[in-house]
Amino acid sequence: MHISKKIKIVFTFLIVMSMVDTYGQSxxxxxxxxxxxxxxxxxxxxxxxxxxxxxxxxxxxxxxxxxxxxxxxxxxxxxxxxxxxxxxxxxxxxxxxxxxxxxxxxxxxxxxxxxxxxxxxxxxxxxxxxxxxxxxxxxxxxxxxxxxxxxxxxxxxxxxxxxxxxxxxxxxxxxxxxxxxxxxxxxxxxxxxxxxxxxxxxxxxxxxxxxxxxxxxxxxxxxxxxxxxxxxxxxxxxxxxxxxxxxxxxxxxxxxxxxxxxxxxxxxxxxxxxNPVKDSETPIKSSQTPETNKTIIKKDTLGSIYKIQLSASKKKLALKPQNFKGLKNVSVIYEDKIYKYLYGEIADYEEAKNQLKDVKSKGYDSAFLIAFRNGKKISIQEAIK
The missing domain is CATH 3.40.630.40 (Zn-dependent exopeptidases)
Structure with missing residues (x-):
């Protein structure tokens, strides 16, 4: 094979591998x-x-x-x-x-x-x-x-x-x-x-x-x-x-x-x-190591506030405990033409997670955490970093 042709093939191969590697690390x-x-x-x-x-x-x-x-x-x-x-x-x-x-x-x-x-x-x-x-x-x-x-x-x-x-x-x-x-x-x-x-x-x-x-x-x-x-x-x-x-x-x-x-x-x-073997025999590892948890899940020191979204509806409800299974301190935000009802206001992520469990025990199975900083909604990842 001609040398220049070999060089072209090798060069093309390196480019393809580079693209694959870049995608893999995307x-x-x-x-x-x-x-x-x-x-x-x-x-x-x-x-x-x-x-x-x-x-x-x-x-x-x-x-x-x-x-x-x-x-x-x-x-x-x-x-x-x-x-x-x-x-x-x-x-x-x-x-x-x-x-x-x-x-x-x-x-x-x-x-x-x-x-x-x-x-x-x-x-x-x-x-x-x-x-x-x-x-x-x-x-x-x-x-x-x-x-x-x-x-x-x-x-x-x-x-x-x-x-x-x-x-x-x-x-x-x-x-x-x-x-x-x-x-x-x-x-x-x-x-x-x-x-x-x-x-x-x-x-x-x-x-x-x-x-x-x-x-x-x-x-x-x-x-x-x-x-x-x-x-x-x-x-x-x-x-x-x-x-x-x-x-x-x-x-x-x-x-x-x-x-x-x-x-x-x-x-x-x-x-x-x-985990290549049987499910019943192989424990599935957590997606986070203890060290990772210590890094990510920690007391917030940057002014982030966690709230729990209870539900979302096109209907506006009075913020009375009887409308929310006895929960007090419920607030509401209006986004994308939907009323979203929020409960609580906690600065600590671990405490917020515990409160979320309590809320779910009252029947709000689909409740989840959302975060705010300086009155602006931010991602959970940003809040807990």
Whole structure:
């Protein structure tokens, strides 16, 4: 081979490796979008409305919106009509060190009048409707080869069996609820187009192995004629995609500011490599070392104030304890045409987290922390640094 040609090949190789290395070290905020079902797994099907197609169309539209923003990388579990194992969907997000994992689906019910969105976070529940929803989605694993061995004998007809498996639900639960709440807040802005059903918990297998804040969105009921047609329409999909993208952007800006994203502690890909064997036998490590916690979670000395967002609504409520399960000192802010009701005012992050637990025990399951400095809303990351 001619020497100059060899030099060109080597030079090209070095450039490519440099680009790969740069991408690998990217500080960009990474979002993994998971379009549910695919190929022979159709999901829910009603009168020509097919869940796998609707979920993919919405996921691609969300991705297109996010890709128009700087400092955001989008990873897809699928971009075409293919079947991906549930555990592989999570692992795609883990290998990419994604900051959030968003799985997109459509709902269905024998009651054809059932409607509305639902956004789920990973967790155990005794609510029958939540378990039923998880059961339907988890049943997908039966289409996978050797699923009984792969999923440790997990029975999709009994999501409660997941209780015996190692879960990381607490590690990312607060942030997952925050993201889920933002999704439902964004759906609320669609008004009569789509009824928002709120944030819920259920043991979804696709969320189980993702080592980051993660949510599963049921965008509406394909079994409902009116809502199903909306989901199946170009305009409906555009509206839903924009709402989901807006929620992800809002989450990014709150926790990471307007720039890229800084990751503390172990990355999802590191956790993935350190847990290659059976879930039931391998303890899952925290995403933060004790030393990291000492650095990040500390008493605030820069004048930051933490408050708890209880709920968000288009309806304005009187700030009376009886309207907020007996809680006093509730305040309200009006953002994006939504009333957001806040509780408490604490300067210490640890105390704020403890107060958040108390608030959740009163029934505000989707409550989460927000931060202010000098009267201006700032990201949680900025507040606790």
């Amino acid at each position: 500080n960009n905020f990474k979002v993994t979008l998971d379009a549910g079902h695919g190929a022979h797994d159709f999901g829910a099907v009603y009168s020509g409305r097919i869940e796998k197609n609707i979920a993919l169309a919405i996921a691609l539209k969300v991705g297109k919106i996010l890709e128009s923003y700087p400092k955001i990388d989008v990873i897809y579990t699928r971009k075409t009509d293919v079947f991906i194992d549930l555990v592989e969907r999570a692992n795609i997000a883990n290998r990419a060190d994604s900051h959030v994992f968003v799985s997109i689906h459509c709902n269905a019910n024998k009651n054809l009048a059932a409607d509305g969105t639902e956004t789920y976070v990973m967790g155990m529940t005794k609510v029958a409707s939540n378990l039923e929803a998880a059961k339907k989605e988890n049943a997908v694993i039966t289409l996978e080869k050797d699923y009984k061995q792969k999923y440790e004998g997990f029975d999709p007809n009994s999501p409660e069996t997941m209780i015996g498996m190692t879960l990381m639900q607490e590690e990312y639960l607060e942030n997952s609820i925050s993201l889920a709440s933002k999704v439902e807040d964004a759906f609320a802005l669609l008004g009569k187009k789509l009824r928002h059903g709120g944030v819920k918990q259920a043991p979804y297998m696709v969320l189980h192995k993702a080592y980051m804040p993660r949510v599963l969105i049921e965008t509406g009921f394909v079994s409902n004629t009116v809502e199903g047609e909306l989901l199946n329409s170009e305009q409906g999909q555009n509206d839903i995609a924009k709402a989901i993208a807006d929620a992800i952007i809002s989450y990014k800006n709150e926790y990471f500011g307007d720039g890229g994203a800084e990751t503390f502690g172990e990355k999802p890909s590191q956790i993935l490599k350190e």
